[in-house]
Structures are given as C-alpha cells and as structure tokens.
Amino acid sequence: MTKGTFFLFLLALVEVTASSKNDTSNREKREAVLIRSKRRWIMSTIDLEENRPGPYPIEVTQLFNDKKEGNSVKFRLQGDGVTREPFGLFSINENTGVVFVHRPIDREINPIFHMDFDVLDRQTGKELDKTLSFNVEIKDVNDNRPEFPLETIRITVQENTPEGILHGAIQAHDKDQVDTPNSQFTMRLVSQEPALPKISLKDIPGTPKIKQLVFTGCFDYDIAKTYEILVEVKDKGTPAMSSTGTVFLDIRDANTHPPxxxxxxxxxxxxxxxxxxxxxxxxxxxxxxxxxxxxxxxxxxxxxxxxxxxxxxxxxxxxxxxxxxxxxxxxxxxxxxxxxxxxxxxxxxxxxxxxxxxxxxxxxxxxxxxxxxxxxGENDPPQFKKTTEVIYRNENGDPGDVLFVPEVKDEDSDLSKIRYELVQDPAKWVSVDPTTGKITTVQKMDRESPFIKNGTYTVVVQAIDGGKHRDLFLV
The missing domain is CATH 2.60.40.60 (Cadherins)
Known part of the structure; x- marks a missing residue:
C-alpha cells in the first residue's frame, strides 16, 4: 500500500546571554515553536521590553535551522529595524544566528517589528530553506506620565450659574499601552482657591478619561473674579506616575445688584x-x-x-x-x-x-x-353756545331795541370777568354791553344802506378772558 509522508519539525529557539562579561544576571530564556508549511517557517512573536537599560548591544534571541551542518551556512535578517526604518536597530550574527538590539526602543513610537530570517549556503549564497517570518513585539513599561492636553485650562463661568454641573470638562491621556494599568489613571482635585463654593470632579459614564466639574453653592463676582483649581492625574502602573494641571475659572459678572x-x-x-x-x-x-x-x-x-x-x-x-x-x-x-x-x-x-x-x-x-x-392748564377762550345767530328786524325801528344776549361758557375762567367787544359794525347801528354782552340798536337801520348785502347786515362780537377771545357772528 502506498502511503503519503508528513514531516513535523520542532525547533527550539534559545536566547543566550548578552555579550557583556560583567553582567550575567540578565539571562532570559525564550522559546518559540517553528512549524514548516509549504511556503515558509512561521514563528510565534518574541517579546522585548521597551527602553531596556544598556549596555548595548543586547542579545534578543538565537535562531536555528535544521539545514545547518557545521559552518556551511550563514544567516540573514531583513525587515523592520534592519533593512527598513528604523535602520540599524536589529542585527544578526550570520554565523551563530544570534539576534541583537542596538539601542532602546520606545513602544509608543514602534510597538511591533516584523522581520524575515533566511538560511543561505555560505559558498553559493543560495537560499537553503523557505523564509522564516517572525515578529518582535515591544512590551510596555510605565514610562509615560498621564497628562492634560494643556498645563493650564481657562473656563468662563457665569456668576448666576445654578449649582451643579459647570460648562467645562477635564480630559487627560496616557501614551502607554491602552487597557493596561500603565495607561489607566485616576483624577482628583488637589486644591482650589478661594475655597467656596465647593468644586469637585464627577465621573462621566462611559468616558473614564474625562471628568466633569461640578459645584455646590453659588459664585459671587464681588468676592472672587477668578478661581484657581489644581488637579492631579495619576496612573495605576508600577511605579505610579502622575502630573498636575491648573484650571482657572473666570467668573463673568451677572445681575446681582438692582438699579x-x-x-x-x-x-x-x-x-x-x-x-x-x-x-x-x-x-x-x-x-x-x-x-x-x-x-x-x-x-x-x-x-x-x-x-x-x-x-x-x-x-x-x-x-x-x-x-x-x-x-x-x-x-x-x-x-x-x-x-x-x-x-x-x-x-x-x-x-x-x-x-x-x-x-x-x-x-x-x-x-x-x-x-x-x-x-x-391753558386759558381756553370762552365758548359761545352758538357761534352764529340770525336775527330778523324791520328797518327804521326805534333805537334801543335789544337784538340779542349771547350765552357763553368758560371752564377755566370766572364768567363774571368776561368782557365783550364789537369787532364788526360798519354802519355803527349797534352797541354791546361789555359786561353782559347784550347787543342793542343805537340807530335806525336802513335796508337801502350800502352796508346791507343781500338783505343782511353782519355784526361780529367777541368774548374775552385773560387775552383770549372767541367771535360771535350776528346776522
């Protein structure tokens, strides 16, 4: 019976000591499993702590291959930190397969490196095996303080703001790896000046990196126009790191004094x-x-x-x-x-x-x-009950005939003090009593007189009080 053949190779990767004769305490053993596939060797990720202290270079790991026999092969390393930026960060000893790092690495800038490992014939330079790919993941340490976007924050608050939430929130951030104690932090109010009204920080559900300013009581612009608040943010890493920021509340005057x-x-x-x-x-x-x-x-x-x-x-x-x-x-x-x-x-x-x-x-x-x-009150002129009066008389009547006695009213004057005057009497036929206003004939009237117009003779009398007058037309 014909049978297919399947080969499984397990190769151990062991990191050797750093090339420092004086430091043997930094030995660290790492193991990874290599599985041969049809295309390449696949290796699990290697961890490397960020910002490791020197001296450099430091040995990261040692790579092996089953093709190696004596000194017939050499090793080649390519990829991030070698043939791609940042250049010169990693290197490999082509004879032993030992991988070195040459300077500290900041995880916040380069969190992971992808590299390819090849085995070459030393004489011909021909690749003897498929390319082995592996990652170097930089392990986070608590090397970043949580910080506020600005060292000082200014918030304007209306004096008559009702107690409760202020229109101002405080936000901080930490560059360390997310969802780890290194980047998780707490925030607290350290001090405030003046001390009243009492200001505090309140959590906002779902946004742990933002705190809301709240207060109890009320602001008084006449007492304090600016408040200075010191806030501390502290992470949960080991050791913990912290920083502070200052919040200034500028109080805007409201209507607290009636005119x-x-x-x-x-x-x-x-x-x-x-x-x-x-x-x-x-x-x-x-x-x-x-x-x-x-x-x-x-x-x-x-x-x-x-x-x-x-x-x-x-x-x-x-x-x-x-x-x-x-x-x-x-x-x-x-x-x-x-x-x-x-x-x-x-x-x-x-x-x-x-x-x-x-x-x-x-x-x-x-x-x-x-x-x-x-x-x-103004001195209104006297008012005649009627401003025009028509009188009928025969011509050649005897003098002394009373033609008319006018009626007047004056709300702002004494009626007994009103004077009457003739304004128009062209033929001199009548007279007017200055006290009563009684109009009386003093001569016989002649219908053929040139002063008669269309059978009508017109007399005008005025009533006067304090200088103002009103005219009456007697026809």
Whole structure:
C-alpha cells in the first residue's frame, strides 16, 4: 500500500546571554515553536521590553535551522529595524544566528517589528530553506506620565450659574499601552482657591478619561473674579506616575445688584396740550459691570398712566430713564398727576446669600419712585353756545331795541370777568354791553344802506378772558 509522508519539525529557539562579561544576571530564556508549511517557517512573536537599560548591544534571541551542518551556512535578517526604518536597530550574527538590539526602543513610537530570517549556503549564497517570518513585539513599561492636553485650562463661568454641573470638562491621556494599568489613571482635585463654593470632579459614564466639574453653592463676582483649581492625574502602573494641571475659572459678572434711583422723588411739569416732548430724565446707579445686560436699566410706569399720556425709555448712552409726554391732556385747569415708575435690569436679578442662591421668585420687587407731573392748564377762550345767530328786524325801528344776549361758557375762567367787544359794525347801528354782552340798536337801520348785502347786515362780537377771545357772528 502506498502511503503519503508528513514531516513535523520542532525547533527550539534559545536566547543566550548578552555579550557583556560583567553582567550575567540578565539571562532570559525564550522559546518559540517553528512549524514548516509549504511556503515558509512561521514563528510565534518574541517579546522585548521597551527602553531596556544598556549596555548595548543586547542579545534578543538565537535562531536555528535544521539545514545547518557545521559552518556551511550563514544567516540573514531583513525587515523592520534592519533593512527598513528604523535602520540599524536589529542585527544578526550570520554565523551563530544570534539576534541583537542596538539601542532602546520606545513602544509608543514602534510597538511591533516584523522581520524575515533566511538560511543561505555560505559558498553559493543560495537560499537553503523557505523564509522564516517572525515578529518582535515591544512590551510596555510605565514610562509615560498621564497628562492634560494643556498645563493650564481657562473656563468662563457665569456668576448666576445654578449649582451643579459647570460648562467645562477635564480630559487627560496616557501614551502607554491602552487597557493596561500603565495607561489607566485616576483624577482628583488637589486644591482650589478661594475655597467656596465647593468644586469637585464627577465621573462621566462611559468616558473614564474625562471628568466633569461640578459645584455646590453659588459664585459671587464681588468676592472672587477668578478661581484657581489644581488637579492631579495619576496612573495605576508600577511605579505610579502622575502630573498636575491648573484650571482657572473666570467668573463673568451677572445681575446681582438692582438699579437704584438717584433721588427719592421727582417733579416736573408739562403744558396742558403739549405732546411728543421729553419732560424729565431719571438717573439710576447700578453696581454691576457697566454696559452689560446686568446693568442696563429697563423702566416702566406702574401707576398714573392709565390714559397712556406718557412713556419712558432708556437712553442707551447714559442709562437714564427719559420720560416723555406723548398725548396732551385737556383738563382746562392746572393739576398734578402722580406717576409711579419702576426700574430693573435687562437680565433677571440673581442673589447669593450665605453661599446659597435665592430661589426664583424670592428676589425683591423692582425699585420704584414717585414722579409728580404738574399739568399746566391753558386759558381756553370762552365758548359761545352758538357761534352764529340770525336775527330778523324791520328797518327804521326805534333805537334801543335789544337784538340779542349771547350765552357763553368758560371752564377755566370766572364768567363774571368776561368782557365783550364789537369787532364788526360798519354802519355803527349797534352797541354791546361789555359786561353782559347784550347787543342793542343805537340807530335806525336802513335796508337801502350800502352796508346791507343781500338783505343782511353782519355784526361780529367777541368774548374775552385773560387775552383770549372767541367771535360771535350776528346776522
């Protein structure tokens, strides 16, 4: 019976001592199994610790081959660290197969090296066997400190931020091998200045390398404008390595001071029918940062403006309240209107008392002040009940005939002090009593007179009080 033949070769690789006569304690035995396949020898990975202390060169391992008989073969090494960058890192003794490393290796730069090992006939240089491939994997040691991306971190925090999470996270990283104690670390807050409000670090689920800043209490811009926080990050390697970073919290002023009026009362005056005019400027004082929403004033009229005669606006340059009359008031006499004006800021008021923020709704009501507006009544002219009166009379009537007694009203004057005058009487036919306004004929009227127009003679009388008058047409 014909049988196929299968050969299995087990070759041992033994690392010999480093070529240092004075150091025999660094001997390390490594074994790897070589299995012949149809194409090549395959060798398991060789481990080499990073940044090993010298002196160099240091023996890594020794390679053997079953083709070697006496001194008839030589060995050749190619690949990473030999014929590819970084050049000159590894070499092999072509006679013995001993592999050397010539300088320290940083695993964070070169974590693994792939190399090919060949056996050549010493005389002809012909390859006697298939290429053997193997890897040198650099074993991590804890030679990197965990670090923050920046030595100092600046975070801006609004003064009125409610206690809890701050809008700022702290992240660190470690260059050592991932998922090992060398790259795993803890973070803690070492110190803070000032000490209040209390700031701490909080874990973020699923992101162990990032911590969230949190605080309890409230910030007070008047007490501290900047906080300095020292944070330490420390890995779990042996020995452990650590570093620190500084976080600066820059507090931005919020509205913690209500605006206050510069006076307890204000007085102004306006003419009765005056409109669209500025009548008063009201100044305020605010201790918050100027030209911010925390200090910009917002005025409102709480009482006394039910008829919407007035408005108040803020002068953006001076932060004063500008009170204007927008609709005249016809009262007929001088009177006092009392307005109640309030002031607050664009931003809601926030107050920190004994390290605790006052809850929403418990802050005081806006400051208010009384403004007395004197409305000066104008002297309106007397009003005739009828401005035109038609009287029928025959011509050539006797003088002394009472033609008409006008009725007038005047809300802002004494009726007994009203005077009456003739304004138009071209033929001099009538007279007017200056006190009562009674109109009486003083001559006979002639229908053929040239002063008669279309059968009508027109007399004009005016009523006067304090210089203003109103005309009555008597026809």
């Amino acid at each position: 206050e009026f510069n006076s307890t009362t204000y007085n102004t005056e306006v003419k009765e029918m005056e409109s669209n005019n500025e009548i008063l400027r009201i100044g305020v004082t605010d201790k918050d940062t100027p030209n911010t929403a925390a200090s910009r004033a917002v005025f409102s009229i709480l009482k006394g403006n039910e008829d919407r005669n007035y408005k108040i606006e803020t002068d953006p340059k001076t932060n004063e309240g500008v009170l204007s009359v927008i609709k005249g008031k016809n009262s007929g006499k001088t009177e006092i209107t009392e307005l109640e004006i309030a002031v607050e800021n664009e931003e809601k008021l926030f107050q920190c008392v004994n390290g605790k923020a006052l809850p929403t709704g418990s802050t005081p009501q806006p400051n208010s002040v009384k403004v007395a507006v004197k409305v000066i």
